[in-house]
Amino acid sequence: MSRPRRRGRDVHGVLLLDKPQGASSNDVLQKVKRIFNANRAGHTGALDPLATGMLPICLGEATKFSQYLLDSDKRYRVIARLGERTDTSDADGSVVQTRPVEFSQSELDSALESFRGDTLQVPSMFSALKHQGRPLYEYARQGIEIEREARPITVYELQFIRWQDDELELEIHCSKGTYIRTIIDDLGEKLGCGAHVIMLRRVQVARYPFEKMVTLEQLTALATAATESGLSLEEQLDPLLLPMDSPASDFPEVNLPLAAAAYFKQGQPVHASNSPASGLVRVYEGDERKFIGMAEIADDGRVAPRRLVVEYQD
Numbered sequence: 001m002s003r004p005r006r007r008g009r010d011v012h013g014v015l016l017l018d019k020p021q022g023a024s025s026n027d028v029l030q031k032v033k034r035i036f037n038a039n040r041a042g043h044t045g046a047l048d049p050l051a052t053g054m055l056p057i058c059l060g061e062a063t064k065f066s067q068y069l070l071d072s073d074k075r076y077r078v079i080a081r082l083g084e085r086t087d088t089s090d091a092d093g094s095v096v097q098t099r100p101v102e103f104s105q106s107e108l109d110s111a112l113e114s115f116r117g118d119t120l121q122v123p124s125m126f127s128a129l130k131h132q133g134r135p136l137y138e139y140a141r142q143g144i145e146i147e148r149e150a151r152p153i154t155v156y157e158l159q160f161i162r163w164q165d166d167e168l169e170l171e172i173h174c175s176k177g178t179y180i181r182t183i184i185d186d187l188g189e190k191l192g193c194g195a196h197v198i199m200l201r202r203v204q205v206a207r208y209p210f211e212k213m214v215t216l217e218q219l220t221a222l223a224t225a226a227t228e229s230g231l232s233l234e235e236q237l238d239p240l241l242l243p244m245d246s247p248a249s250d251f252p253e254v255n256l257p258l259a260a261a262a263y264f265k266q267g268q269p270v271h272a273s274n275s276p277a278s279g280l281v282r283v284y285e286g287d288e289r290k291f292i293g294m295a296e297i298a299d300d301g302r303v304a305p306r307r308l309v310v311e312y313q314d
Helices: 025-036 060-065 105-113 136-141 180-191 216-229 258-264
Strands: 013-019 041-043 052-059 074-082 084-086 095-098 117-121 151-164 167-174 195-205 253-256 280-285 290-297 303-308
Touching: 013 025, 013 060, 025 041, 025 052, 025 216, 041 060, 052 060, 074 180, 084 180, 105 151, 105 180, 117 180, 167 180, 167 195, 180 195, 253 258, 258 280, 258 290, 280 303
Parallel strands: 052 195, 084 195, 253 280
Antiparallel strands: 013 052, 041 052, 074 167, 074 195, 084 095, 117 151, 151 167, 280 290, 290 303
């Protein structure tokens, strides 16, 4: 049976989009998908409309490996407005309380220290966490409060940047599942004045380089130039993509000879002389090191497929 014809191009890789303020992550995802004329696309952890910065967008077969970016560390630059607490913990919400800003620098330093390291965080009601299949923010908009369990998070680094009048600027390197808005809201309560986020920019996801980010305006200009000059999208846009295995770059790799790789790509566990003792691995084939998927080392030491790259034929 022939494979049904796919709409759009079979383009595979990861684009580091510099998400603009005011747009939802899904909106910009759909725009990138259209610009690339890609048949599949997915992002790796939504940013709030207020937030800007690094939003890795996976195209084609790279979508299979986006989970590894969801699980990765993130780094943010945030500016908080002191003296005002909002119902969403950011500037998109309504002010629910105002208080004077009366703490000292030493009190601020002590409060910041309490957020460093391993802590527990109760997610905001205005988060995308699901309850009975619906995101919490849908309940919040209806005035419904859902009890949430505190979840373990790690703040690897919390840098004080500046405190000027009613603005506080910080840089935060944290584990997956950390809500910066909640940190700012909790910090405001510790300081006794309240606080909310007025600027949030994600500057790093995993080890992706900041300088590789591109804007929607840049993508649109390149696509327009391709049309006007007669170049293909592949020539003009695809060089911006990072490899489809880059979301899993922190995992060890196993290289299979062509004969073993053929069985592996059919979903069969295979033996490999260079595999680690356990855990997830990236799998490549042959001397050209072609990425063919992710695997887990089974108890018997064989390399067992978990996610495979599908090789589409025109």
